[in-house]
Amino acid sequence: MSEDRTMAALIADLRARQARAREMGGADALARHRASGRLPVRERVDLLIDEGSWFEIGALALPELRTAKHVPxxxxxxxxxxxxxxxxxxxxIDSxxxxxxxxxxSMRKQGRLIEIAQRNGFPIVLLCDADGGRIPDVMGWRFSHLPLDFKTFLAPTDGGPLVPRAAAVLGPSYGDSALHASTAHFVVMLRSASLALVGPSVIEPATGEKLTDEELGGPAKALAVGNAHAVADSEAEAMDAIAAFLSFLPSNSSLPAPAAPARDPAVDPARLADIVPLGAKDGYDMYRVIEAIADAGSIFxxxxxxxxxxxTCLARIEGxxxxxxxxxxxxxxxAxxxxALNKEREFVDLCDTFNLPIIFxxxxxxLMVGTSAERTGILKAYEKLALRISTANVPKIGVIIRKAYGGGHFALGGRPTHPDFLFAWPSAEMGFMAPDTGVRTVYRRKxxxxxxxxxxxxxxALAAELRRxxxxxxxxWEAAAHIALDDVIEPGETRAKLVSAIDYAWGVRAERVRP
Known part of the structure; x- marks a missing residue:
């Protein structure tokens, strides 16, 4: 070994390379990055994780195509x-x-991380902030040769348990970052971020459409179509949202969902009888009902x-x-x-995959009807939802609070979708159609x-008699008499009844996971 190849020299070289990797874009680039209102990626990681727990891989990776610009x-x-x-x-992503x-x-690094996490059964968190593919690195034949394997990217190849994925969209997120977000079970966006398949710089020369990031994929757009699930005002708030989401889920689908200490609900369940008006057309906020059922502070x-x-929300009942x-x-x-049907189907899939009982x-x-509803694909959305509810193996408990008519009743876990238990309040109204509409439809000629x-x-007078x-x-009452309902319950009993129903629906499985 030559004199300059001592272990001390090699260690010094390693440390220098590690330090350069931690510089990210360098002082000037980081200053510009901060000026845009965004934190450097390593500070984002520190905001997310438990202090002192970071275990990095791939820090010394470099591009296949090297230029004068160092890309740590x-x-x-x-x-x-x-x-x-x-x-x-x-x-x-280091933007x-x-x-x-x-x-x-970078794609190999990400694939390696995903493969290890899936193989060993723990969640993946994606911090998205990227402007798509790099030119010339993905041009021509190189694009087809990218090391992206959708088998390993989306699920374990050995058929093992699935892991939760959560994404924070922290800046303009296109291409690879958008793909990551599309795989996540929960996506939170900053108000200043955007999310789309490709960015404005690609769209304008391709279509002539000139758009800002916000017009293309800002939070208002992404939330409205289900590309994102929540919005945050700061990066710290986004990381808190990810931590809160993951706290409801097991590390993987083979494990039971993690319990927490039980809390009383924020609203006394005895008030439920007064929260819901008896008039079928009188409005109220269903979250007030949920607040009298779920543990205080647990509604997500x-x-x-x-x-x-x-x-659709996550919550805890008795922890x-x-x-x-x-x-x-x-x-x-x-209505x-x-x-609504597509959103519900995705949520049912989330709950069934990660062993959370479902309460309807x-x-x-x-259901919405008419030409507008048909053009948006309501028939297929309804069929897919009904099938997904029917095949879910976690406990499914339904409570009819006021009205439950037509396909809407089935879309919320009615009898044909095999709920474990179905209850109703005394105020419940059931049928294929509301009385006024039904009388006008069925007895119009009479x-x-x-x-x-x-x-x-x-x-x-005839219409009134038929309506009665x-x-x-x-x-x-007749539904209960014919066992179309398992019981009619007082509103104030709802939380306690749900606790018992979930317990018996799980049965004596060794662990509370779907078969």
Whole structure:
């Protein structure tokens, strides 16, 4: 060994290379990055993880195509850490250098991280902030040869358990970063961020459309179509949202969901009888009902801005994580459109995959109908949702609070989708159609004939009599008598009844996981 190849010299060389990798884009680039309102990627990682737990891999990676510009880590930081004491894998795009663009080496690093996390069964957190593919690194034949294997990118190749994925969109996120976000079970965006397949710089020469980042994929756009599930005002708030989301889920789908200390609900369950008005057309916020069922401080909305007539949220009841699905009467009276059905299907899949019991709260007038609903694909959305609910293996408990009509009832876990238990309040109304609409539809010719023969007053009297008969058939008593319901319960008993129903629905499985 030559004199300059001593171990001390080699260690000094290693340390110099490590220090250069930690410089990211360098002082000037980092200053510009901060001036844009964004934190450097390594500070983002520190905000997310438990202090002192960082275990990095691939720090010394470099681009396949080298230029005069030094690109530490090929513009991505990958490693493992603990988050609230649990293992996670972290991919953080370094947008302080070459705009965080993707090239073969960075893709290999990300794939390596994903493969290890999936194989060993712990969640993946994606910190997105990148302007798509890097030129010339992905030009021509190189694009087809990119080391992207969708088998390993999306799921374990050995058929092992699935792991939760959560993404924070912290800047303009296109191409690879957008793909990452599309795989995540939860996506939180900064108000200043954007998310789309490609960015404005690609769209304008391709289509002539000139757009800002916000116009293309800002939070308002991304939340409305389900590309993101929540918005944050700061990077610290975004990291807190990811930690909160993952706290409801097991590290992988083979494990039970983690329990927490039980808390009383924020609203006394005894108040439920007063929260919900008896008038079928009177509006109220279903979140007030949920606040009297779930543990205080545990409600975590999921995609509130998408398909707003149905609420999907994570929560805890007596410390146990659950998924709550409820119609929202203050949005289109709770009628379900294609967006609501698609959102619900994704949420059912999340809950069933990660072993969270599903609670359905019914106050639904039905599905949206008409040409607009059909053009948005409501029929196919309804069929896919009904099938996904039917095949879910976690406990499924339904409570009919007020009205449950037509396909809307089935879309919220009605009998044909095999709920473990189905209850109703005394205020419940059930049927294929609301009484007023049903009488007008079914008995229109009979009423018209009476009107022609005996006048408007006689027709109105007949319609009223038919409506009373319809309303009687819609009440929960005959449903309970024929075991179409498992029980009729007082509103104030709802939380306690759900606790027992979930316990018995799990049965005596060795662990509370789906078969």
């Amino acid at each position: 880590g090929d513009a991505v930081v990958t490693g493992f850490a603990r988050l609230d004491g649990r293992h996670v894998g972290v991919i953080g 302080s250098i070459v705009a965080g663009t993707t090239a073969p080496t 909305p999921w995609a509130d801005e998408w398909g707003g007539s149905v609420i 146990q994580p659950v998924g709550l699905i409820a119609s929202q009467p203050i949005v289109r009276a709770g 379900l459109d294609a967006d 709260l019914h106050d639904v007038p039905g 009423i018209d004939a009476v009107r022609a023969e005996a006048g408007d007053e006689a027709a109105a 008969e319809w309303e009687t058939e819609s009440e929960p």
